[in-house]
Amino acid sequence: MFTGIVEEIGRVARVGSQGLTISATVVMSDLALGGSINVNGACLTVVALDQASFAVDVVPETLRRTSLGRLTVGEGVNLERPVAAGGRLDGHIVQGHVDGTGKVERVTDDETGYVVTVRVPAELARYVATKGFVAVDGVSLTIVDCDETSFSVALITYTREHTVVGNRRAGDEVNLEVDILAKYVERLIGGRPE
Numbered sequence: 001m002f003t004g005i006v007e008e009i010g011r012v013a014r015v016g017s018q019g020l021t022i023s024a025t026v027v028m029s030d031l032a033l034g035g036s037i038n039v040n041g042a043c044l045t046v047v048a049l050d051q052a053s054f055a056v057d058v059v060p061e062t063l064r065r066t067s068l069g070r071l072t073v074g075e076g077v078n079l080e081r082p083v084a085a086g087g088r089l090d091g092h093i094v095q096g097h098v099d100g101t102g103k104v105e106r107v108t109d110d111e112t113g114y115v116v117t118v119r120v121p122a123e124l125a126r127y128v129a130t131k132g133f134v135a136v137d138g139v140s141l142t143i144v145d146c147d148e149t150s151f152s153v154a155l156i157t158y159t160r161e162h163t164v165v166g167n168r169r170a171g172d173e174v175n176l177e178v179d180i181l182a183k184y185v186e187r188l189i190g191g192r193p194e
Helices: 026-030 062-065 157-162 178-187
Strands: 009-016 019-023 037-038 043-047 053-057 075-082 100-110 112-121 133-136 139-146 152-154 173-178
Touching: 009 026, 026 053, 037 053, 053 075, 100 152, 133 152, 173 178
Parallel strands: none
Antiparallel strands: 009 019, 009 075, 019 053, 037 043, 037 075, 043 053, 100 112, 100 173, 112 152, 133 139, 133 173, 139 152
């Protein structure tokens, strides 16, 4: 389980046919073989590591649901280690199970703030609610506004400077994880099964 509070921006060091190698510093302190790491919102398993980088395998299902297959060497990625038992839950419950991808429609930076608007797939739009939660590339964000096809999130300066979401532009693909509680409620009341 994660909180959506990014610890650092790592850099893609290698892209292989079955996985990625990522250079990092902060998350390396207690990363272990077989442990979980959240990369741009996807929970992945560490399969190799040294003092300055770690490797993860990426299975076909993950490639289908995320933008990880389009990463390039040198590109920045959001990194977060799992929450420790007894630790703070500063963001919201983020599983690292990406539900799908969305496209950045526009980025506005004016007197109303820095706002990113994302077009959301129809199958995920029903889980998006104003003032609800969404994870965008693994970042816990509060939805400012939404309609049937998109939602907007406001980024504070810290989030812009310390996550890759602050660098996204119109047309960029982002990984989305909707609030798991909304999906459970829908299922319990007889909505669409997953």
